[in-house]
Amino acid sequence: MGFDEYFKGLPYPFVVLFIADPKDYVTQNLELLADFVNVQKLNGVYITVNRPYDSLISLLKREGIDTSKIFFIDLITKTARDAPERRGNCIFMGNASNLTDLSVAISQAVSVDPNAKKFIYLDSLSTMLIYNEAGSLSKFSHFLTSRLREWNVDGVFISLDSESDRTLTNTLSQFCDRVVRA
Secondary structure (H helix, E strand, O other), rough: OOOEEEOOOOOOOEEEEEEHHHHHHHHHHHHHHHHHHHHHHOOEEEOOOOHHHHHHHHHHHHHOOOHEEEEEEEEEOOOOOOEEEEEEEEEEEHHHHHHHHHHHHHHHHHHHOOOOEEEEEEEHHHHHHHHHHHHHHHHHHHHHHHHHHHHHHHEEEEEOOOHHHHHHHHHHOOOOOOOEEE
């Protein structure tokens, strides 16, 4: 099934939970992002929990994904003061467990060019579980899905298809317009 089929008939804005097969995670992630940026020509906010910004940028450029249309929030690369730090089109958070700072960073990123149709892309709820309790992450996800609808911004949350993530994905699925298992 093509990516356009996954999103067919969804309201605007939509929130989709994309449950990826761990073996195909990187490929599915790149194809999905390429569809949003290169095909649909949307601007995005990419929250990276799996790869540091520099590594991610290299990968996306190598795959032909237009990184100029994406603002990044890097939760991996450590910052000198352990406080959010902005460089170019990226905010380096340095801490995936500070969900309050993450909320502020997302809000700021979305407010840039408020008239452009955008999407928020969280590359791994599974990895977020390493840094956060499931209950806190469920509350954050509910908060974020509500905000996305208020901001008129599409949202895509990626999670791996694994037994340890079942509780979180079951909870999050009730806040989403569609759950896609690929």
